[in-house]
Every structure is written in structure tokens, then in C-alpha cells.
Amino acid sequence: MSQTAAIPLSGTLDRPLLGGHTATRFEIVLAWSVALVAAVLLAAAVLFLSAGGRWFVVETPSMGETAPVGTLVLDLPVDVSTLHVGDVVSFETDANPGVVYTHRIIDVDADGGLHTRGDINGATDPWTLTQENVIGTPALLVPNLGWLFRAAPLLLIGTLVIWTLTSVFTDRVTRSSLRIAGGALTVSYAAFILKPFVNVTTITNTASPTGVDATIVSSGMFPVRVQAPGAESVHLVDGQVGHMVIHELTKNGHYQLASSIDLGPVGWALLVAACLIPLVLCLAVGRVEAVRAS
Secondary structure, three states: OOOOOOOOOOOEOOOOOOOOOOOOHHHHHHHHHHHHHHHHHHHHHHHHHHOOOEEEEOOOOOOOOOOOOOOEEEEEOOOHHHOOOOOEEEEOOOOOOOOOEEEEEEEEOOOOOEEEEOOOOOOOOOOOEOOOOEEEEEEEEEOOHHHHHHHHHHHHHHHHHHHHHHOOOOOHHHHHHHHHHHHHHHHHHHHHHHOOOOOEEEEEEEEEOOEEEEEEEEOOOOOEEEEOOOOOOEEEOOOOEEEEEEOOOOOOOOOOOEEEEOOOHHHHHHHHHHHOHHHHHHHHHOOOOEOOOO
16 A cells, blocks of 8 residues: 655745745845945946045044044045145155055145144144155045954954854754854954954043043044043043043052943944844744645
8 A cells, every 4th residue: 555645734844045945026126236236336446446546544543533543535646736724635754654644734835845733633743745745635534434444354264264164064044043153253353353342542641730631532433431530531432532630540650541332222222233133143044934735
């Protein structure tokens, strides 16, 4: 007597990651949208580079809120005779070859020589710039995007390592979940190394009989609250300069600063939501779909 295997009325069906799935209209629109954005960005990059453009990432807080640390600077060549006091320029000097500065022009000599200074620097730069020194003037300053460029090598290496190590898992849910968790770990490691979110730099400190007058600047993406024993706390956004009068010093005459994220309710809600993205993705990958009899 022959037997026919029964078809279960309910259960689970493992959907393959690539094959056996018909793309929905939403997925098709999303794919075409991503392709269109990528094409536009590629075309813009080609035009920018063909026009002699160069890009840099700000690594010091000398320009304050105009170009905080992590700002992506997109420069285009410029004729120095067209520049005026107040313009921002990127340049190199013989004193520090290979180092690119982006500062503001504060004076122009009669013969066209440029004198510059960072917006939060106390002293004028000790050089006179000519056409030979000037790389260009910023066509665009994009805050925070430079952090992604600096983190790119770490993210790429981490992604390749995680992708290779998880390739041995044949189960789709396990493999995908491990890759999501590994990606979150890679991003966390890059953030630990580069410190893009919270960072405070002391610019100057002046001692007095009653304590220390400290000038500080925030060089992280998030707004921060800076505190010190015996001083009134200050709230700073990226690139903002603040002052603190610190009256309580250690036995060695030192002072201690502590900084923490200072967000409002909406900001904290968005931050928590961003931190939950890996968990939500893992739950989405591991979802179980009921199989219904046709």
C-alpha cells in the first residue's frame, strides 16, 4: 500500500536569503532609489574631482562651530586675488609640509599676502600665505560626515572579518543575526577608538589665587554637560567654546573635568531607538511565518 506524506496545516518555513523570493513593489522601488542616489553621488564626485576639488576631514577644534572636529571639507581651487577678509581657506605651509589647515582670513597685505587665524585661536598664524600655499576655499562644509570617512577603514576591516567568520554557519537566521551583532560591535569599537560622540578639549587654563579659569571646547557630535568640582557646569554643542572657574583643586594643584551627554527627551528617545536597531534587525531576521494550507 502506497503512502503519501501529509502536508502540515501549520508550521514554519525557512525562506532563503536570496532565492525563492519574489521582490515586492516596495523592495523594487527601494532598490531603484538606492541605485539612483548612488549614481547621483558618483556623478557629483566625478564633477568635483574633475574641477580640481579636494576633500579633508577637520581633526582639531580651531575653527569652533564653523567647522567642528569631524567636519568634511570640500575645497575647490581659488585665485587668492579674489579672497577677502572673513573668507575661509585651506592651505599648506613649508613649516609643516603635508599638514592642511583650514582657517579664516583676518588680513590681506597690499601685495596680496594672506594672514589667517582659527576662529577660536588666540594668536594669528605665524606665516603669510600666497597662491602657492592656498589649496582652495570650501565649497561645502558637512558637519560630522568626516567621522564616517575616518572610521571607514575600521568598519571595512571589521565587516570583512565578521562576514568571513560567519560564513561557516549554514542556518540563515543564525548567520544573519551574528553578522548584525558583529556589525554593531564593529561600530562600537570604531566609536571607542575615534571618540566621535563625546569629547572635550581644554584650550587654555589660567591660574589665580582662588582657582583656575579654564577655556574648553566640545569636539564631539553630541551636546555635553561639562562639570568640575567647585565650578558651575556648562552646556556645550559641537565646536562651542565655554569657560569654567574651578575653585576646588586636588592636593597637587590639578583640576578634573567630567563630561556627559546632555540631550533633551526627544534626543534621548532617538538615541535609545538608534541603539535598539541591531535588536530589531535580529528579531526581523528571525521572524517565523505560519504556513497556511491553500
